[in-house]
Amino acid sequence: MRFIVSTSTLLKHLQTVNGASSSSTVLPILENFLFEIKDGNLTISATDLQTSMTTSLAVESKEEGKVAVPSKILLDTLKTLPDQPIAFNIDDTTFAIEISAGDGKYKLSGENGDDFPKIPVVENASSVNLPASVLTEAITKTIFAVSNDELRPAMTGVFCQLSPQHITFVATDAHKLVRYRRMDSKADKATSFILPKKALTLLKAALPSTDINVSVDYNATSAFFKFDNINLVCRLIDERYPDYEAVIPQNNPNKLVIDRGLFLNTLRRVVIFANKTTHQVRLKINGSELNISSEDLDFANEAHERLSCQYDGEDLEIGFNARFLIEMLTNLSGDEVTLELSTPNRAGLLIPQTNDENEDVLMLVMPVMLNNSY
DSSP, X not given: OEEEEEHXXXXXXXXXXXXXXXXXXXXXXXXXXXXXXXXXXEEEEEEOSSEEEEEXXXXXXXXXXXXXXXXXXXXXXXXXXXXXXXXEEEOTTTOEEEEEETTEEEEEEOEEGGGSOOOOOOOSOEXXXXXXXXXXXXHHHHHTTOOOOTTSGGGGEEXXXXXXXXXXXXXXXXXXXXXXXXXXXXXXXXXXXXXXXXXXXXXXXXXXXXXXXXXXXXXXXXXXXXXXXXXXXXXXXXXXXOOGGGGXXXXXXXXXXXXXXXXXXXXXXXXXXXXXXXXXXXXEEETTEEXXXXXETTTTEEEEXXXXXXXXXXXEEEEEEHHHHHHHHHHOOXXXXXXXESSTTSXXXXXXXXXXXXXXXXXXXXXXXXXXXX
């Protein structure tokens, strides 16, 4: 089997799907790309058995066949080559691969493409179309709040709720929660599933900046994303998602409106002086003044800053993990945010002041107990 392709084009396609491959000691073939040639098209696949990605590109070839190619050595080689035509010659019996590029010749041993795991196909699936921009925004706004706790597998993914009214994406790690809702994207019937973090990270990296439609097919076990010449399929997390609506406090009489950038930069400074384990900052609100302070008793470090804000409510003192607030403010858009509070031991809500009419973003952060030493 022989084909010719440009190095830069091949590298770009390989880098797109490479994240799906796995350095599995149990199944070494997962460290390979599967190359399949048919009708002058090269289809490249990578999988870790939970998530699979395929992409295709036109190459010069009059033959058909398939081979598993070691991914790391191929990527490392292509990264150092200039943009030029590169020829692959594959022995159909031994699967030895010879690569010719310019004045260089490289040999590596491939494996039988038939031994590569089968990439799942869509069966009995429902489907919905989403603009790439909506999907990118939904992943960006939620993925940072996903839990890494393997003991609570449901929370290690993003919960997707499709309905005829809107589509909702939710992520939480029990300390923070994000609910991202789109009014301009709908599904024919109501359903929900949990998408794993790895698949969403790969999807976000592969989504184009041009606003094309992404076809999303889903059944009881898997979700399939299709756009351009890229297919991504992932196994859904088969768990029950916690009732997140019950956690969102409904009655928050204390409302603070503040400049997002100002609040964010102040927190970044003040947290430097906070305890390195808790990252605790204290927010003290009275009138139109917000005092942000932190201290680290072990090193006698402390910081105090005062900001002006619009505040409607009773004087309040509340503690938060500054890292959570910083993550949320970084992922919110708009010039101003509203922080809605009820009592010092109830969750606070961060909401952008100006929401796109098709977008509803709510971020929740749990408070931390304050020790009243200062």
